[in-house]
Amino acid sequence: LSPTIAVLIVSCPCALSLATPATITAAIGRLMQEGIVVSRTTALESLHRLELLFFDKTGTLTEGKLRLQQHTVIDPARDQQHFQVCSAIEQHSEHPIARVFTAFESSLVATEVQNTPGKGLSAHVDSTRWYLGTPEYIQEQTGQALASSLRDSYRGQTLVVLAHPGGIVALYGLADTLRDEAPALISWLKKRGIRTAMLTGDQQDAAELIADEVGIDQVYAGQLPADKLSVVQQAQQHSSGKKIVGMVGDGVNDAAVLAAADCAIATQGAAALASAGSDILLLTPRMSAIRTAIETADKTNRIIRQNLIWASSYNLLAIPAAAMGYVPPWAAAVGMSLSSLLVILNALRLKKRQA
Numbered sequence: 001l002s003p004t005i006a007v008l009i010v011s012c013p014c015a016l017s018l019a020t021p022a023t024i025t026a027a028i029g030r031l032m033q034e035g036i037v038v039s040r041t042t043a044l045e046s047l048h049r050l051e052l053l054f055f056d057k058t059g060t061l062t063e064g065k066l067r068l069q070q071h072t073v074i075d076p077a078r079d080q081q082h083f084q085v086c087s088a089i090e091q092h093s094e095h096p097i098a099r100v101f102t103a104f105e106s107s108l109v110a111t112e113v114q115n116t117p118g119k120g121l122s123a124h125v126d127s128t129r130w131y132l133g134t135p136e137y138i139q140e141q142t143g144q145a146l147a148s149s150l151r152d153s154y155r156g157q158t159l160v161v162l163a164h165p166g167g168i169v170a171l172y173g174l175a176d177t178l179r180d181e182a183p184a185l186i187s188w189l190k191k192r193g194i195r196t197a198m199l200t201g202d203q204q205d206a207a208e209l210i211a212d213e214v215g216i217d218q219v220y221a222g223q224l225p226a227d228k229l230s231v232v233q234q235a236q237q238h239s240s241g242k243k244i245v246g247m248v249g250d251g252v253n254d255a256a257v258l259a260a261a262d263c264a265i266a267t268q269g270a271a272a273l274a275s276a277g278s279d280i281l282l283l284t285p286r287m288s289a290i291r292t293a294i295e296t297a298d299k300t301n302r303i304i305r306q307n308l309i310w311a312s313s314y315n316l317l318a319i320p321a322a323a324m325g326y327v328p329p330w331a332a333a334v335g336m337s338l339s340s341l342l343v344i345l346n347a348l349r350l351k352k353r354q355a
Helices: 002-010 014-033 042-048 057-061 082-090 096-102 135-142 148-152 182-191 204-214 225-238 252-260 272-276 288-323 329-351
Strands: 036-038 050-055 067-073 110-116 120-125 128-133 158-164 167-175 195-199 218-220 244-249 263-266 280-282
Touching: 002 288, 002 329, 014 036, 014 042, 014 288, 014 329, 036 288, 042 050, 042 244, 042 263, 042 288, 050 057, 050 225, 057 096, 057 204, 082 096, 082 110, 082 120, 082 128, 082 158, 082 167, 096 167, 120 135, 128 135, 135 158, 135 167, 182 195, 182 204, 182 288, 195 204, 195 225, 204 218, 218 225, 225 244, 225 252, 244 252, 252 263, 252 272, 280 288, 288 329
Parallel strands: 050 195, 050 244, 195 218, 244 263, 263 280
Antiparallel strands: 036 280, 067 167, 110 120, 120 128, 128 158, 158 167
């Protein structure tokens, strides 16, 4: 009877069943202290196996606080009106670009607004149909092509064009500020063997300027939401083995690609739609939080393996010993409790803040 009771106690898989959930719970609590919310527990495993990480540009690698650096009025008759028109139209947009123009006071009202993600907006303002967006969008809507000399004068800036069916009215060159910690993060990811790429709807020259500053070698510019999704899906098809393709973004335009990525990270202030499809939400503006999340994921997977090995080894050794009568029931109970306690204490090492 005594060996039977001892075997029943020893074979209880308490430590084994605690090995993974205790560790994940401790890791989630640790990340929460750093302003990192894990919305899906599988994200910790995904981060550990990350091979390629895509970054959005505006609001992710940059501050997202665009400023008007220069502008050119093509139609002198609209010199006193063009900012008001832009402000009225951009009232209907959530893109960071909109905040540049909504800062201007406007008594005008935009109606019948149509938003084409990644391209621009059109609306009726003051009995005229207006178009505000990329040069390609303006050409597509009005047939008005922007002269190459004008494009060159805005090189390295995000170029926004205002036009109506009669022609182009004004050009706006917007500039953004790179996040201070972005170059250090990209450098660390490269050293760790994680490839990085930029996936943005901005123009090529503006995207390459930021990519050069931050250290990203591969740039996909001028990408519509569907294009971004296609790029990530192709990368997933060509990823090696069980490696993971991740995405970091914040805007509505990133929602689809964030939902499709193996591991999606939404930065602070991300649009609700982008946050909903993400595995990890950053509540802090620090780019280093991404490094913290990856390092914590590595440590989490390491501790899970340690716990599983210990729990399995304990059962494999203790069950035969109990069956042969070498372990009395009281010792089996103590051993089972100590084994579970060891697993929990090992998991709690994740709660310690890293230096």
